Amino acid sequence: MVNHALQHVLLSPHFDDVVFSCGALVAQWARSGQRVAIVTVCAGLPPAGPLSAYASKLHRRWNPQMEGRPAQIVALRRAEDLRAADLLGAMAIHLTVPDCIYRLNPDGGWLYEGHAQIFGALHAAEQQLPQQLAQQLVRISGVTADTRIWIPLALGNHVDHQLVRSAAQQSQLPGVRGYYEDYPYAEDTAAVAGITLPSPDLAAQALSISAQSLEAKLAAISAYESQLSSFWTDGADMRRRVTDYALLMGAGALAERMWMREAM
Numbered sequence: 001m002v003n004h005a006l007q008h009v010l011l012s013p014h015f016d017d018v019v020f021s022c023g024a025l026v027a028q029w030a031r032s033g034q035r036v037a038i039v040t041v042c043a044g045l046p047p048a049g050p051l052s053a054y055a056s057k058l059h060r061r062w063n064p065q066m067e068g069r070p071a072q073i074v075a076l077r078r079a080e081d082l083r084a085a086d087l088l089g090a091m092a093i094h095l096t097v098p099d100c101i102y103r104l105n106p107d108g109g110w111l112y113e114g115h116a117q118i119f120g121a122l123h124a125a126e127q128q129l130p131q132q133l134a135q136q137l138v139r140i141s142g143v144t145a146d147t148r149i150w151i152p153l154a155l156g157n158h159v160d161h162q163l164v165r166s167a168a169q170q171s172q173l174p175g176v177r178g179y180y181e182d183y184p185y186a187e188d189t190a191a192v193a194g195i196t197l198p199s200p201d202l203a204a205q206a207l208s209i210s211a212q213s214l215e216a217k218l219a220a221i222s223a224y225e226s227q228l229s230s231f232w233t234d235g236a237d238m239r240r241r242v243t244d245y246a247l248l249m250g251a252g253a254l255a256e257r258m259w260m261r262e263a264m
Helices: 018-030 053-062 070-088 127-138 158-173 188-193 211-222 233-249
Strands: 008-012 036-040 091-094 148-152 176-180 203-208 255-260
Touching: 008 018, 008 158, 008 203, 018 036, 018 070, 018 211, 018 255, 036 070, 053 070, 070 091, 070 211, 127 158, 148 158, 148 188, 148 255, 158 176, 233 255
Parallel strands: 008 036, 008 148, 036 091, 148 176
Antiparallel strands: 176 255, 203 255
8 A cells, every 4th residue: 555644744835935945854854765745825826807016016027928927927836836846856735825915805905015015914804814724734635643744934924924824823733843944034133033933942953954955955946937036146146045054054064944842
């Protein structure tokens, strides 16, 4: 009988968050023979019709050739995510919540139309969304009592990261092992220092990664071609900053930092 049980499930607000944040650990776990799934929550399609000015601006940056075709942009990002997960040796699971820039309030207006709203509080119209998402999370196929589940800390305060963290906590999934630092927001040391931890007994732990695993992560990040210009000037800048951050986390050795209750 084929065993489809997952050893690790990492909850990703958007298509790239887990890979950017802890992709080397994903590669390392997968290479050791463990079954790993990256579950992207905000992978749903945008509504029909024109987007907000803010969303349209982002789409032009991500792929100018697809301007005015939002569903194709999401399809492109899904394809990038599948490629990145494959490079790490992980499964990619896509849920159907739309990205916050695509979500509407009951009267048809955009909920999040700019930077201040996206990095603010979850809109009052979405107060039930974390609980609704929590009900989806407990139904992820392959999760057992032994599955280790990893949640974003929500560094940077992006509403979709807040949503995923809140939903995971409300779901009371038994296998929650810890939290990953949302990169590149984690480069802001003030954001890390000021984070409100969900539990006082969590401690930061630098988990060692190999050079091979880091290279797999860098290749996987490169698969998100539409997103690179949002965070780095070019591929060389990405490689330098991601590598430097891994060395910083390991105090001169390569590491990725997770927040856990016990040593791994």
